[in-house]
Amino acid sequence: MATGHFPSQRGSRKRKKPLEGGLILTSLLDVFVLLVFFLLKSYSAEGVILTLPNDLVLPASTSLTAPRVAVQVMLTEAFLQVDGVGLDVDLRAVETGNEMLIPPLLDHLKALASQYQAIAEQNQTVTFTGDLILAGDRNIPFRLLKKILYTAGQAGFINQSLAVYQKGG
Amino acid sequence: MGFAPSKRRRGSRQHVSTELPIIPFINLFMCIVPLLLVAASFQKVSILSLFLPTVEEASISVPSPGSDMRDFTLAVVVSTTELSLRKDDKVLLRSSILGGNKMDLPALAAKLAEVKAASSWKRDIILMVDGAVLYDTIIQVMDAVRGEGAQELFPDVSLADRVVEVR
Numbered sequence: 001m002a003t004g005h006f007p008s009q010r011g012s013r014k015r016k017k018p019l020e021g022g023l024i025l026t027s028l029l030d031v032f033v034l035l036v037f038f039l040l041k042s043y044s045a046e047g048v049i050l051t052l053p054n055d056l057v058l059p060a061s062t063s064l065t066a067p068r069v070a071v072q073v074m075l076t077e078a079f080l081q082v083d084g085v086g087l088d089v090d091l092r093a094v095e096t097g098n099e100m101l102i103p104p105l106l107d108h109l110k111a112l113a114s115q116y117q118a119i120a121e122q123n124q125t126v127t128f129t130g131d132l133i134l135a136g137d138r139n140i141p142f143r144l145l146k147k148i149l150y151t152a153g154q155a156g157f158i159n160q161s162l163a164v165y166q167k168g169g
Numbered sequence: 170m171g172f173a174p175s176k177r178r179r180g181s182r183q184h185v186s187t188e189l190p191i192i193p194f195i196n197l198f199m200c201i202v203p204l205l206l207v208a209a210s211f212q213k214v215s216i217l218s219l220f221l222p223t224v225e226e227a228s229i230s231v232p233s234p235g236s237d238m239r240d241f242t243l244a245v246v247v248s249t250t251e252l253s254l255r256k257d258d259k260v261l262l263r264s265s266i267l268g269g270n271k272m273d274l275p276a277l278a279a280k281l282a283e284v285k286a287a288s289s290w291k292r293d294i295i296l297m298v299d300g301a302v303l304y305d306t307i308i309q310v311m312d313a314v315r316g317e318g319a320q321e322l323f324p325d326v327s328l329a330d331r332v333v334e335v336r
Contacts, residue, residue: 025191032198039205050214059308062317063217133216136304143300145307146330153221161216164308 050135050163053081059138061164070131071112071157073105075148077140082108095144102151109155132157217311220293220325243284243291243323245277246331247310248299254280272306274313281314281322294323297331 049067052058056076074081080089080102087104094102113128120128132152136145149160244255252272254262262280264273285291294314298307307328316322 025195029191029194029198032195032202036198036201036205039202039209042209042211043205044208044210044213052214058214059305061215061217061308062312063215063315065216065218067214067216138303138305138308140304141300142298142302142304142307142328145304146298146300146328149219149328158221160219160221162219162308163214163216166213166215 050133052135056135056137057139058135058163058165060167062167063164064166065161067133067161067163068131070133070159070161071109073132073134073148073152074136075134075140075144076137077144080105080148082112091144094147095141100147100150101154102147105148105151106155109152109157113156128156129159130157131159131161133161133163135163217308217315217326220327241288241291242295243293244295244297244329245310245314246297247302247306248331249301252277252310256284272309274309277310278313278316278322281316282320285316285322292323293325293327295327295329297329299331 049069050072053074053076055078056074072081072083077091080087080091082105085108087108089102089104113130116126116128120126134145134148134152136148152160241257242255246253246255248266250266252262252264252266253260254277261284262277264276266272281294296307296310296314311326314322314326315324
């Protein structure tokens with residue numbers, strides 16, 4: 001038997017590809033690249049100005065105006081909040097009643113307005129503009145909404161805006 | 170001579186690494202991803218400003234020459250059953266709302282575009298809303314009235330209570 005024709009067992013084992021023990025990192029890298037691009041798209045430098053409660057669903061709109069720092073009024077059928085402070089108001093009675101003013105809301109907003117005006121008197125760089133953002137649930141009726149807006153107007157907050165979700169944003 | 174390993178075999182054993190050093194990339198991504206996750210806002214909130222005409226502003230709106238100079242009141246009346254567009258006392262469009270939420274907003278936008286073409290200086294409009302109309306519906310009508318993108322219709326939207334007609 002000529003050894004030259006049949007490769008020895010030892011020789012063939014040596015020629016075998018060595019088994020690779022490392023992780024396959026390229027696919028992981030692909031995932032990360034995609035994730036980074038997706039997150040860059042939804043990146044917002046200014047942060048979140050409005051923090052909404054879970055049970056408040058805003059209506060969607062085509063408006064692209066960014067929210068500014070203002071007094072925030074949150075309104076659903078169950079609760080009314082001003083800058084995160086819950087007000088003890090029976091919204092069902094307000095909705096059905098004929099009275100346009102909501103006294104607890106008026107008092108709270110008036111106190112806030114006088115606070116801002118006092119700051120504006122002390123500091124010349126600050127002016128009280130009467131900015132107010134109303135974040136209302138999409139299912140509240142207009143008869144409740146108008147009373148909130150009217151009361152806010154009476155308290156000196158005349159620059160009123162409505163918070164909405166950006167369509168497709 | 171048979172025992173001496175060939176030069177060719179020795180050459181093939183020398184491994185030149187052609188792979189990129191991926192680990193530093195992954196380290197970098199591990200830092201960037203949490204940073205972006207914290208700063209991401211998936212549901213963007215924007216605002217719709219309401220227009221409150223004051224006594225001073227009411228007299229400022231100066232029509233440009235060459236257009237219809239006479240100022241008029243433009244109002245969209247929204248009730249739970251009907252949507253109508255009025256110019257002063259004249260009804261320009263009237264459409265019924267079917268099934269609560271199905272409004273013919275494209276028709277309203279088309280009619281408003283006609284009005285805008287005739288008097289381009291006009292910016293304000295009044296939305297007269299019935300008490301039972303939902304907030305979501307109001308926003309939809311406001312979107313139609315404001316116009317989209319380059320085609321701006323009437324961006325100064327005021328809200329008012331619908332006056333029930335007595336016939």
